[in-house]
Amino acid sequence: MAGLWEKYVKAHSVxxxxxxxxxxxxxxxxxxxxxxxxxxxxxGRHEPVLTLVDLTEIPELTTLETRAGELFxxxxxxxxxxxxxxxxxxxxxxxxxxxxxxxxxxxxNTATLGGNVAHALPAADGTIALLxxxxxxxxxxxxxxxxxxxxxxxxxxxxxxxxxSRELIVGFLINRRKIGQASAFKRVMRAQGVALPILNVAAxxxxxxxxxxxxxxxxxxxxxxxxxxxxTEAFLTGKHPESAVLAEATAVLIAETHFRSSPQRASADxxxxxxxxxLNQCLTTAWERTFTEHxxxxxxxx
Numbered sequence: 001m002a003g004l005w006e007k008y009v010k011a012h013s014v015x016x017x018x019x020x021x022x023x024x025x026x027x028x029x030x031x032x033x034x035x036x037x038x039x040x041x042x043x044g045r046h047e048p049v050l051t052l053v054d055l056t057e058i059p060e061l062t063t064l065e066t067r068a069g070e071l072f073x074x075x076x077x078x079x080x081x082x083x084x085x086x087x088x089x090x091x092x093x094x095x096x097x098x099x100x101x102x103x104x105x106x107x108x109n110t111a112t113l114g115g116n117v118a119h120a121l122p123a124a125d126g127t128i129a130l131l132x133x134x135x136x137x138x139x140x141x142x143x144x145x146x147x148x149x150x151x152x153x154x155x156x157x158x159x160x161x162x163x164x165s166r167e168l169i170v171g172f173l174i175n176r177r178k179i180g181q182a183s184a185f186k187r188v189m190r191a192q193g194v195a196l197p198i199l200n201v202a203a204x205x206x207x208x209x210x211x212x213x214x215x216x217x218x219x220x221x222x223x224x225x226x227x228x229x230x231x232t233e234a235f236l237t238g239k240h241p242e243s244a245v246l247a248e249a250t251a252v253l254i255a256e257t258h259f260r261s262s263p264q265r266a267s268a269d270x271x272x273x274x275x276x277x278x279l280n281q282c283l284t285t286a287w288e289r290t291f292t293e294h295x296x297x298x299x300x301x302x
Contacts, residue, residue: 004041007051014060014140014170017053021165022142024051028165032056032076033111035103036119060170061114066091069176075114075169079126080105082113090294091176094183094202094286098129101187114169117153120160122227123197123220129185130172131218131226132202138170145170154225179297180207182289186282188274190265197221198266199259201278207290210240217283219275222257231256232279241287249283250276 007025011017021028028051031037040046055061061076064085071091073082082088083099102108102116102125116126117137127150135150139162150172155161162169177183187200199219206214215236217229232253239245259271266274 004038005049005052008054009051010054010057012057014058014168015142017055017058017168018140018142018166020051020053021168024053026050026165028053030055030164030168032061033078033115035107035111036115055114055168063171064088066176067173071174071176072171073113073174074171075117076112077114078109079103079111079113079116080108082126083108090296092129092133092174092183093289094132094185094204095126095129095174097185098125098187098200098202101125101185101189113172117150117172118160118162118164118169120154120156120158120225121196121221122154122157122223122225123200124226125185125187125197125200127226128200128218128220129183129202130174131228132185132204132216133174133183134204134216136173138173139167140170141167147173151226151228156224177297178206179293180290181205182286182292184282184285184289186278186285188278196265199271199274199278201275201282203282203286205283205286205290207287211238212236212241212287213238217279219253219257219278222259227257229253229256236283241283243280246280246283247276250279253279 009020027049029049031052032055055076061074063074064077079099079102088096113126116124130150136147137150153161183204185202187197189197201219204216205212215233217233220226232249235252236249254272259268261267
């Protein structure tokens with residue numbers, strides 16, 4: 001990797017990282033796992049970088065914990081830690097399942113959730129799960145910190161809404177699961193093992209009695225950015241997810257999505273066929289999980 005950058009800074013706090021990004025030889029770029037960035041630099045698919053700022057030793061960015069009514073996942077937490085976390089499994093099953101499908105074991109040991117999201121791909125597994133879970137993103141700059149919905153991070157394929165030379169993703173906040181809530185993630189990929197999905201979906205359901213009272217549903221790739229299917233959500237709200245309802249929901253989903261053909265992955269027609277099957281599988285799994293009790297869910301939030 002020699003020659004791909006001139007200066008390497010290992011930051012130990014968010015403020016130190018931001019100062020390094022803004023005062024070091026430019027252009028500067030943050031790095032945590034580097035599984036995408038280093039490959040793109042090596043292959044010439046990323047603009048030249050003079051300074052890399054390492055985030056992996058910032059305690060705040062490597063924290064995974066519950067905070068009052070939320071689950072916090074630092075941006076530099078390795079994907080494999082998310083995939084094996086009991087906390088994530090309890091409060092955000094869709095994210096744990098998505099993390100378990102990102103790359104292979106070696107990639108998951110190094111890659112981070114923040115990097116997965118910052119790469120801004122329309123069908124990134126972690127991003128699709130976070131979108132359905134209605135995650136909030138804590139963003140830091142030298143001017144301060146603020147929260148934005150995860151769907152506000154994207155401008156197009158590979159184009160983040162953040163200025164990564166001046167801003168950092170600190171972490172992700174997800175509402176803790178309550179009784180009658182659950183989530184799930186489903187994906188179809190090429191049999192040859194190409195890492196990018198043909199299609200993936202995630203859902204988070206809140207149930208009241210035998211009806212869906214609230215739902216988040218995301219699918220990718222559909223269009224230029226990760227897509228939350230709000231028309232499908234509105235159709236399903238207040239209904240029992242029986243087979244006839246899911247069939248109607250599939251029609252709504254196909255009407256609001258924008259699948260394209262990809263010579264490397266699949267045709268638009270095939271994706272439309274897959275969409276209904278994945279919706280059915282994902283919603284059925286999440287719905288069944290809403291009936292699962294857990295002692296922690298009965299405890300008051302501190």
